[in-house]
Amino acid sequence: MKILGIETSCDETAAAVIEDGRHIVSNVVATQVEMHAKYGGIVPEIASREHMRALLPVVDSALEQAGMELPELDGVAVTHGPGLAGALLVGVNTAKGLALSHNLPFIGINHLEGHVYAAWLEEGVDPEARPGFPLMCLITSGGHTDLILMEGHGIYKLIGRTRDDAAGEAFDKAARVLGLGFPGGPEIQRVAESAVGLEPDLPRPRIRNSLDFSFSGLKTAVLRRAELKGMYPPPEESELDPAEVSEVANAFQEAIVDSMVLRTMDAIRKYRVNGIILGGGVAANSRLRQKMTEESPVEVIVPRPGLCTDNGAMIGAAAFFSLDRGSAFQWDLDVIPSLRLG
Numbered sequence: 001m002k003i004l005g006i007e008t009s010c011d012e013t014a015a016a017v018i019e020d021g022r023h024i025v026s027n028v029v030a031t032q033v034e035m036h037a038k039y040g041g042i043v044p045e046i047a048s049r050e051h052m053r054a055l056l057p058v059v060d061s062a063l064e065q066a067g068m069e070l071p072e073l074d075g076v077a078v079t080h081g082p083g084l085a086g087a088l089l090v091g092v093n094t095a096k097g098l099a100l101s102h103n104l105p106f107i108g109i110n111h112l113e114g115h116v117y118a119a120w121l122e123e124g125v126d127p128e129a130r131p132g133f134p135l136m137c138l139i140t141s142g143g144h145t146d147l148i149l150m151e152g153h154g155i156y157k158l159i160g161r162t163r164d165d166a167a168g169e170a171f172d173k174a175a176r177v178l179g180l181g182f183p184g185g186p187e188i189q190r191v192a193e194s195a196v197g198l199e200p201d202l203p204r205p206r207i208r209n210s211l212d213f214s215f216s217g218l219k220t221a222v223l224r225r226a227e228l229k230g231m232y233p234p235p236e237e238s239e240l241d242p243a244e245v246s247e248v249a250n251a252f253q254e255a256i257v258d259s260m261v262l263r264t265m266d267a268i269r270k271y272r273v274n275g276i277i278l279g280g281g282v283a284a285n286s287r288l289r290q291k292m293t294e295e296s297p298v299e300v301i302v303p304r305p306g307l308c309t310d311n312g313a314m315i316g317a318a319a320f321f322s323l324d325r326g327s328a329f330q331w332d333l334d335v336i337p338s339l340r341l342g
């Protein structure tokens, strides 16, 4: 079964053809990052406009790379939430039109469920067979930091979430304080690599008797540290010292990675799962991938970085397993910007 997966919830315009929920036949991602970078964050109106311009060409190239025409597909799937309302609308209505014009099954997918199913897309990986359900999913991105217990296909329980900023948002804000570019996550990772590690630790916020996260205290701690060192507000007369920037970036990355790993370990002790799935843009972070794998007593499945950040392949994968559950032909599907999983 070949499904076209479409994703436009934030700043990537993406489409992919996925076979049987596991094999990537084609996968095309057009990023808008340069349009938003000069504003230091995503501008919703620009995102919608760029999706309008880019989506049909992106779909065309996904079909062309797959060597297929629309009528040969078995279904069209699209992210219908959570995300930016205008950005989601472009994806949902375009996908609906494409499906309707060829009488194809049409299905809406929760973006967070997409991030979970990216784990099914690596060759030779089948989390259902090994390590098997139940699985603990940490979905960590620009909009979410959620711990989700997955007991089977489509069976989710949200057991922890951020009380304030998402981890990706905290990366982006810390990067801004340190004079680094947008998006902040890859920039912090890049400069942290050259740190020699003399910087004192930053706090690892933990909420008592809860599996929730909180990152706003850490964000403030980075700001205070930067102020103390005369790095923020940026000095007018001189450039920031790259060695100092990399040390504070490294201290921030260590603290935020530790918070996520510690909470995930608390969660697996409580719920006795067989494995962990890591997903979402922040799961592209090499330190998080390394530390989670080192600390976990159970298997950690983490897709390659390009499948952690937003893409259409994960939507096509999730759709296959949803169609299995019989939820096709959603003609009245609408966008739900605050959709939750579990």
Ligand code: KG4
Binding pocket: 010, 140, 141, 142, 143, 144, 167, 168, 169, 171, 172, 183, 184, 185, 186, 189, 280, 281, 282, 283, 284, 285, 286, 308, 309, 310
């Ligand atoms: O999943 P995603 O592509 O979009 C949302 O659904 O939000 O995640 C984007 C977020 C951004 O905040 C970005 O800074 C972060 O993922 N990110 C990273 C890395 N790559 C992307 N954070 C830390 N390290 C990375 N290597």
Ligand code: ZN
Binding pocket: 111, 115, 141, 142, 280, 281, 309, 310
């Ligand atoms: Zn995402």
